[in-house]
Amino acid sequence: MKRIAVVEDDAxxxxxxxxxxxxxxxxxxxxxxxxxAGERLLELSPDLVLLDLNLPGAGGFEICxxxxxxxxxxxxxxxxxxxxxxxxxxxxxxxxxxxxxPCRAERLLARLENILKRYEGRRNLLEGEGFLLxxxxxxxxxxxxxxxxxxxxxxxxEVFLTRRDQLITKEELCLAVWGTTEFIDENALQVxxxxxxxxxxxxxxxxxxxxxxxxxxxxxxxxxACAYVSRPQP
Amino acid sequence: MKRIAVVEDDAxxxxxxxxxxxxxxxxxxxxxxxxxAGERLLELSPDLVLLDLNLPGAGGFEICxxxxxxxxxxxxxxxxxxxxxxxxxxxxxxxxxxxxxPCRAERLLARLENILKRYEGRRNLLEGEGFLLxxxxxxxxxxxxxxxxxxxxxxxxEVFLTRRDQLITKEELCLAVWGTTEFIDENALQVxxxxxxxxxxxxxxxxxxxxxxxxxxxxxxxxxACAYVSRPQP
DNA sequence: AAAACACTTACAGCTGATGAAAGAAACTGA
DNA sequence: TCAGTTTCTTTCATCAGCTGTAAGTGTTTT
Numbered sequence: 001m002k003r004i005a006v007v008e009d010d011a012x013x014x015x016x017x018x019x020x021x022x023x024x025x026x027x028x029x030x031x032x033x034x035x036x037a038g039e040r041l042l043e044l045s046p047d048l049v050l051l052d053l054n055l056p057g058a059g060g061f062e063i064c065x066x067x068x069x070x071x072x073x074x075x076x077x078x079x080x081x082x083x084x085x086x087x088x089x090x091x092x093x094x095x096x097x098x099x100x101x102p103c104r105a106e107r108l109l110a111r112l113e114n115i116l117k118r119y120e121g122r123r124n125l126l127e128g129e130g131f132l133l134x135x136x137x138x139x140x141x142x143x144x145x146x147x148x149x150x151x152x153x154x155x156x157x158e159v160f161l162t163r164r165d166q167l168i169t170k171e172e173l174c175l176a177v178w179g180t181t182e183f184i185d186e187n188a189l190q191v192x193x194x195x196x197x198x199x200x201x202x203x204x205x206x207x208x209x210x211x212x213x214x215x216x217x218x219x220x221x222x223x224x225a226c227a228y229v230s231r232p233q234p
Numbered sequence: 235m236k237r238i239a240v241v242e243d244d245a246x247x248x249x250x251x252x253x254x255x256x257x258x259x260x261x262x263x264x265x266x267x268x269x270x271a272g273e274r275l276l277e278l279s280p281d282l283v284l285l286d287l288n289l290p291g292a293g294g295f296e297i298c299x300x301x302x303x304x305x306x307x308x309x310x311x312x313x314x315x316x317x318x319x320x321x322x323x324x325x326x327x328x329x330x331x332x333x334x335x336p337c338r339a340e341r342l343l344a345r346l347e348n349i350l351k352r353y354e355g356r357r358n359l360l361e362g363e364g365f366l367l368x369x370x371x372x373x374x375x376x377x378x379x380x381x382x383x384x385x386x387x388x389x390x391x392e393v394f395l396t397r398r399d400q401l402i403t404k405e406e407l408c409l410a411v412w413g414t415t416e417f418i419d420e421n422a423l424q425v426x427x428x429x430x431x432x433x434x435x436x437x438x439x440x441x442x443x444x445x446x447x448x449x450x451x452x453x454x455x456x457x458x459a460c461a462y463v464s465r466p467q468p
Numbered sequence: 469a470a471a472a473c474a475c476t477t478a479c480a481g482c483t484g485a486t487g488a489a490a491g492a493a494a495c496t497g498a
Numbered sequence: 499t500c501a502g503t504t505t506c507t508t509t510c511a512t513c514a515g516c517t518g519t520a521a522g523t524g525t526t527t528t
């Protein structure tokens with residue numbers, strides 16, 4: 001049974017929505033602490049979030065942003081704000097649907113089901129810039145092609161993706177790949193990093209693994225090559 | 235550059251849509267033979283289909299059905315029919331979006347982009363009942379888990395999925411797996427079929443491979459076990 | 469019961485992932 | 499510039515898992 005979280009401040013509307021969803025055989029979670037909604041939702045990890053925009057506190061946009069940045073949980077915006085601006089903003093933030101209240105139950109349910117269907121098998125997909133990575137099989141999707149990464153390369157890429165733009169130490173990488181900090185074989189890690197780099201280049205990823213000498217590694221976007229950089233003379 | 239096919243009989247509207255899309259940097263294909271639209275679209279295989287419902291001939295619903303049955307090409311319905319019935323029907327058929335004309339260009343483009351984003355990496359995904367199969371890597375998605383099938387098992391399952399409910403001869407299966415009808419090693423095929431069956435059972439697929447003695451094989455849904463079936467006495 | 473067909477299991481060969489080792493390259497500070 | 503340190507590359511043997519072969523078991527048909 002699919003689990004749906006409802007984020008809506010009007011108690012009456014919330015109740016009505018929950019009722020509709022329950023009748024349609026969904027497991028419903030009502031979120032009322034709007035300040036911490038983002039965290040709570042990430043922790044709860046429902047199959048879909050039904051989100052109002054006019055909320056006390058941070059507001060629906062912020063929640064949407066948080067959810068969409070973190071992963072690929074579908075967000076269904078249902079609001080009374082019918083400004084085109086709001087719709088565009090929500091969609092740009094990655095919302096999967098935007099409907100205005102009042103809304104017939106049939107339409108709501110049909111669109112909801114649609115989105116859930118679209119997300120089938122996506123729960124374990126990590127989003128990168130321009131690609132997707134399956135956390136279980138380490139299948140990498142990029143530009144309409146897919147490649148299976150060897151397990152070690154997959155684990156490394158996974159770490160880099162879940163802690164984007166952060167510096168990651170060798171110890172942490174070893175821990176992620178071999179599950180232990182005890183015997184850190186720097187060389188084995190090194191070889192696997194080299195292999196991952198090569199794979200990334202071959203499949204055409206724009207990201208590169210940057211080395212921070214003495215500290216660790218970081219995943220960053222490839223700088224555009226510049227023809228006017230001065231070079232040391234030979 | 236993403237390729238979009240526009241299926242719309244009103245030449246004026248068609249031109250306008252095309253213009254909007256071209257400005258947004260899409261490659262646009264206009265489809266005018268509405269009778270053969272289904273085939274044409276499958277052959278063209280654009281990244282998205284923008285579909286009107288009021289078409290001469292078979293009509294938009296039929297085209298939608300054909301596209302959605304064949305694979306996972308996103309279908310964006312844009313129509314002047316604003317009956318709730320139509321919307322529900324289109325969505326049930328698997329349409330990814332349903333908007334009514336007239337529609338502001340910004341909204342159209344925002345929703346369109348949204349869908350394209352959702353379909354990233356999905357182009358090679360074959361839909362089965364309750365699971366998905368990646369044609370390139372033979373990664374199988376089922377119930378929020380994913381498994382990589384060995385190449386031969388993947389090829390076999392692929393054949394069964396692309397010719398659903400049809401009987402498939404051993405020759406055809408051999409052709410699909412080894413690319414030749416010359417040396418049909420019945421035994422090798424047999425072994426691989428056994429392995430696929432086992433995998434399917436292990437991951438919990440509801441489909442089973444049925445044997446048609448002397449003819450070939452067919453993929454069918456597992457019958458629900460019935461407690462009241464009479465059994466031969468021991 | 470015999471023949472034809474379908475299925476299962478065990479095993480050996482092969483491919484591709486992995487880590488060890490050795491050495492090259494790059495960076496650092498004097 | 500140079501020595502010391504760190505990072506990177508390449509090669510190679512090992513190992514796991516996929517594959518086809520072979521032999522034997524089960525099932526259906528006549």
